[in-house]
Amino acid sequence: MNRAGSVDFSLWGAFRCIVARDLTLAMRRRADVLTTLFFFVIVVSLFPLGIGPEMATLRIMAPGVVWVAALLASMLSLERMFSADYRDGTLEQMLLTPQPLPVLVLGKVFAHWLVSGLPLVLIAPLLGVQYDLPPEGLLILAVSLLVGTPVLSLIGAIGAGLTLGVRGGGVLVSLLVLPLYIPVLIFGAGGVDAAMSGLGAQAHLSLLGAFLLGALILAPWAAGAALRISME
Amino acid sequence: MPKINWFKYSSPQAFYPLIGKMIPWFTVLAVAFTLPGLYFGFFVAPPDYQQGESYRIMFIHVPAAWMSMFIYVVMAGYAGMGLVLNSRLSSMMASALAPTGAMFTFLALWTGALWGKPMWGTWWVWDARLTSELILLFLYIGFLSLQAAIDEPRRAARASAVLALVGVVNIPIIYFSVKWWNTLHQGASITVTKAPTMAASMFTAMILLTFAFWMYTIAVALMRVRCEILERERNSEWVAQAVGRSR
Numbered sequence: 354m355n356r357a358g359s360v361d362f363s364l365w366g367a368f369r370c371i372v373a374r375d376l377t378l379a380m381r382r383r384a385d386v387l388t389t390l391f392f393f394v395i396v397v398s399l400f401p402l403g404i405g406p407e408m409a410t411l412r413i414m415a416p417g418v419v420w421v422a423a424l425l426a427s428m429l430s431l432e433r434m435f436s437a438d439y440r441d442g443t444l445e446q447m448l449l450t451p452q453p454l455p456v457l458v459l460g461k462v463f464a465h466w467l468v469s470g471l472p473l474v475l476i477a478p479l480l481g482v483q484y485d486l487p488p489e490g491l492l493i494l495a496v497s498l499l500v501g502t503p504v505l506s507l508i509g510a511i512g513a514g515l516t517l518g519v520r521g522g523g524v525l526v527s528l529l530v531l532p533l534y535i536p537v538l539i540f541g542a543g544g545v546d547a548a549m550s551g552l553g554a555q556a557h558l559s560l561l562g563a564f565l566l567g568a569l570i571l572a573p574w575a576a577g578a579a580l581r582i583s584m585e
Numbered sequence: 586m587p588k589i590n591w592f593k594y595s596s597p598q599a600f601y602p603l604i605g606k607m608i609p610w611f612t613v614l615a616v617a618f619t620l621p622g623l624y625f626g627f628f629v630a631p632p633d634y635q636q637g638e639s640y641r642i643m644f645i646h647v648p649a650a651w652m653s654m655f656i657y658v659v660m661a662g663y664a665g666m667g668l669v670l671n672s673r674l675s676s677m678m679a680s681a682l683a684p685t686g687a688m689f690t691f692l693a694l695w696t697g698a699l700w701g702k703p704m705w706g707t708w709w710v711w712d713a714r715l716t717s718e719l720i721l722l723f724l725y726i727g728f729l730s731l732q733a734a735i736d737e738p739r740r741a742a743r744a745s746a747v748l749a750l751v752g753v754v755n756i757p758i759i760y761f762s763v764k765w766w767n768t769l770h771q772g773a774s775i776t777v778t779k780a781p782t783m784a785a786s787m788f789t790a791m792i793l794l795t796f797a798f799w800m801y802t803i804a805v806a807l808m809r810v811r812c813e814i815l816e817r818e819r820n821s822e823w824v825a826q827a828v829g830r831s832r
Contacts, residue, residue: 532723
């Protein structure tokens, strides 16, 4: 909606409207956003305590640890993607709008990623420094997370849509979504490993980019179908 | 020539007596393929020149792995059909196939581990094909638990159908993993395009056991569908009659 009060009915307008709304809501409840971020930081910090402080071991483990923590953090924040809208009836209104549902879903996913995925990307290099990663490793870690975390949000939207209002939904969503996250984990962490061993991360990053494009095309439709099933 | 109504059997009421007649046939076929298959596998096929006798677990392992992927594709096909055509029987078939598929996936992993210990010296390696087969097991478990978590049968069927269709992406990855990544798991010895690179008796045993597993799957899935039909249609007149008569 623009200032004059008239409504922009185009697809782009609908997308922007959803993103702006979700970001506003997130800004009003900042604690929720920070919880995901702190969860990520704490999980990553737990590993040196459990394994021991040898830097050589930690450097080898760092890409995997950071990526697994990102997977878990992204999974934990999935519940927030649709459930508040589901409870207060907004979601039902969204299904009734003339704009295609996948576009609205894409807007919600994008807002969700800005709130819960992007902070992880920004803080990851700092955590990488704690693990004594070399500079090229830090760069590739941030880039792989930048390309990979939107895929996690997109795939997660399907799981979040399917488990909406289902009993035990929080645990169930992990069972549904984590197997589908595995390829992203393999190529994300693999890319950082490859960069550190001097092989170059281009192949891994290209595959992550391919996942992102594929998920951008398919996931909003699947998540839209899931929402319709959950709301009928 | 009278026109056959192919859609007649998409109604559970018409399908129920038909499956009752089909189950014994598929059971007999399963046994009829298993016995010669095992005989060929254990007594006729020669020992492998490298692996000795322990390669014989392949006669269970390979068909189980094939079936685990094949059942997932068929299940996803039925799930998609249920989603698009809204036919009750398709989604019942999908949910009836899932437990058998999960069982074959587990069997493939288990027999693979038993073979891996003497051959590779380890029960498990994080090889591309093993990992993706493990993911397949997780997908089956996700499908089953999503279905179990939703009480309303229609929503359960449709939600798990979406999940099954999303998971289909994994099947080509498993199938081609040994080609794409050159890892520990050996490549396929049997392909459609080339002659099999194994002795004819080994090939016979493997094919016979594959058909045995296939027939077993059909028989068991149909049995589950029969129970499912009775459960979902329990308030209808014909179920009362069918069950009442057999009591």
